Amino acid sequence: MSRPPRSTPLQHVARIVLGLFMLFAGIAHLTFARSDFQAQVPDWVPADKDFVVIASGIVEITLGGATLALGRYRVQVGWILAAFFIAVFPGNISQFITKTDAFGLDSDAARGIRLVFQPLLVLWALWSCGAFSSIRNRKAKSL
Structure with a gap:
């Protein structure tokens, strides 16, 4: 496996912030915000909301x-x-x-604004983790 592309300092900080955000959100799912998250699970999902x-x-x-620990x-x-982020987007649409x-x-305005942020989370993950740079490097090597 080849080494991942070098991160800029901004990408590194953005990746750490994203990793911390995910840890916080995961803990919130299991504790203090559990009922709010249950409200977002669409009725058509064939599993218990909890x-x-x-x-x-x-x-x-x-x-x-x-995101925080697996730099390589x-x-x-x-x-x-x-x-x-793409997989959970239907829940946001349902909400x-x-x-x-x-x-x-x-x-509706608040819920609509939230819909805009989900694609931004996808881009944040790909950019901060170096996925875009990795694709660019592969294309450059194949030329």
């Missing part, structure tokens, strides 16, 4: 820890983290469509 919240919390803690594999972690109040998102 199970989904607990499982996603464990995944977020794992991804947060990996940060590009792969970035791709997995981006895929996770908007069903007008579900959670986390203080009690208006």
Whole structure:
């Protein structure tokens, strides 16, 4: 396996902040914000809402820890983290469509603004973990 591309100081800080954010969100899933997260699980998900919240919390803690600790594999972690953000996006869409109040998102405007931020999380994960640089480096090597 080749080494990941070098990070800029800004990418490094952004990756640490993202990892800490994921750890916080995962802990929130399992503790103080559990009912808010349950409110976001769409009714069409064929699993118990509490199970989904607990499982996603464990995944977020794992991804947060990996983002912080697995520097050599940060590009792969970035791709997995981006895929996770995409996988949970239908829950955000459902919250908007069903007008579900959670986390203080009690208006269409607030829920709509949140929808904009999910793709930004995908980009944040890919950029801060070096996925974009990795693709660019591969293309340059193949030329």
